[in-house]
Amino acid sequence: MTASANAGANSARAGAPILPVHYVLPMRWSEDKGLAELADYLESIREFVDVIVVDGSDPDRRRQHRAALPEDITVLDCANTTCLNGKVAGVLTAVPMLHRANTVIADDDVRYEPEDLFRIVGELDRADLVIPQNHFSAPGSHRVPWHARWDTARSLLNRAFGSDYPGTLALRTTMLADGYDGDVLFENLELIRTVKARGRIVRSVRDLFVARRPPSFAGFAGQRIRQAYDSCAQPLRFLVELSLLPLAVASARRPRRLAAMVVLVIGIAEVGRRRASGTSVFPASASFWAPLWVAERAVCAWWALALRLRGGVTYHGRRIPVAAHSQAQLRKVQHEPQESSAEPRRTIVARPAAVGPSRKVSEL
Numbered sequence: 001m002t003a004s005a006n007a008g009a010n011s012a013r014a015g016a017p018i019l020p021v022h023y024v025l026p027m028r029w030s031e032d033k034g035l036a037e038l039a040d041y042l043e044s045i046r047e048f049v050d051v052i053v054v055d056g057s058d059p060d061r062r063r064q065h066r067a068a069l070p071e072d073i074t075v076l077d078c079a080n081t082t083c084l085n086g087k088v089a090g091v092l093t094a095v096p097m098l099h100r101a102n103t104v105i106a107d108d109d110v111r112y113e114p115e116d117l118f119r120i121v122g123e124l125d126r127a128d129l130v131i132p133q134n135h136f137s138a139p140g141s142h143r144v145p146w147h148a149r150w151d152t153a154r155s156l157l158n159r160a161f162g163s164d165y166p167g168t169l170a171l172r173t174t175m176l177a178d179g180y181d182g183d184v185l186f187e188n189l190e191l192i193r194t195v196k197a198r199g200r201i202v203r204s205v206r207d208l209f210v211a212r213r214p215p216s217f218a219g220f221a222g223q224r225i226r227q228a229y230d231s232c233a234q235p236l237r238f239l240v241e242l243s244l245l246p247l248a249v250a251s252a253r254r255p256r257r258l259a260a261m262v263v264l265v266i267g268i269a270e271v272g273r274r275r276a277s278g279t280s281v282f283p284a285s286a287s288f289w290a291p292l293w294v295a296e297r298a299v300c301a302w303w304a305l306a307l308r309l310r311g312g313v314t315y316h317g318r319r320i321p322v323a324a325h326s327q328a329q330l331r332k333v334q335h336e337p338q339e340s341s342a343e344p345r346r347t348i349v350a351r352p353a354a355v356g357p358s359r360k361v362s363e364l
Contacts, residue, residue, distance in 0.1 A: 023049040026090025028056035054090035083182025107167035109213040128200035134166035135281040137211035148214035153293035159272030163204035186324040197330035206276035228300035233324035244298035
């Protein structure tokens with residue numbers, strides 16, 4: 001379709017979305033991860049939210065994606081090339097286009113139902129950033145694969161001790177005006193901490209369940225070390241995870257102790273499953289996968305430590321040394337006075353780059 005034809009289709013769009021929300025979806029695909037299903041999903045929510053897809057894929061795939069995605073959504077080429085984290089690069093590319101009051105940032109595997117969107121917007125009446133809870137859900141009547149049930153244990157343990165870290169957040173659009181650091185691995189934690197450092201309100205809504213499509217086994221396997229490296233941003237947690245392997249080795253000849261540890265881990269996971277109506281989306285069997293996840297993390301934590309000592313983890317071909325900045329570091333940056341010298345202050349906060357839209361752009 002020509003650029004003029006796209007412009008005509010965009011101008012024919014029937015009014016503004018029901019909710020005052022931008023839905024920003026950064027994507028960078030090297031293989032077909034279910035483009036038709038993603039297009040159907042975006043079609044199902046476009047009347048509720050203003051969808052912006054920022055595509056950092058190679059040129060051939062970008063053309064394929066534009067042809068398959070709904071005509072009346074905004075599609076941008078990812079123009080920010082300075083961020084080490086591709087998702088942040090996508091978000092910052094979209095920032096100059098944002099004019100609605102609220103913004104939902106979501107990975108390409110996140111699947112909101114309309115009622116989820118209405119609720120998360122309502123929660124923004126009481127907070128500047130809202131953290132929902134993801135759960136794996138396969139399309140149709142398909143069963144969630146075993147590796148997704150394995151990874152569900154991570155969510156249950158996180159819920160037992162506090163909040164999980166989903167692949168989506170909702171926030172007031174003004175929270176993105178000054179950007180956030182794009183040279184970190186754990187980008188959602190970085191954004192959460194940045195908003196907190198600015199003195200704004202962050203709420204975790206543990207019973208707001210948003211579906212997420214399970215990854216392929218290759219995708220699951222590729223996330224093991226990266227997720228372990230994320231813990232470097234939480235020193236106390238990282239120390240606990242590093243202690244797991246020595247503890248298991250020391251208990252190798254004490255089967256009762258090992259059995260007690262297994263039972264304890266299952267019990268903690270079950271606490272997370274039962275918390276905040278979690279039993280409505282997490283099956284009873286999910287807690288029994290927790291010991292396997294803990295065993296995996298016991299090994300991967302040491303691997304992550306080795307990578308940190310070598311200068312960082314490689315993600316999408318680029319080495320990222322920092323998992324996320326501490327709350328104290330970000331607070332210091334936010335409250336650091338401007339210097340009077342001609343040379344500008346150096347900060348760790350990335351600024352959004354001005355970009356132009358691609359050939360498929362909705363009227364704003």
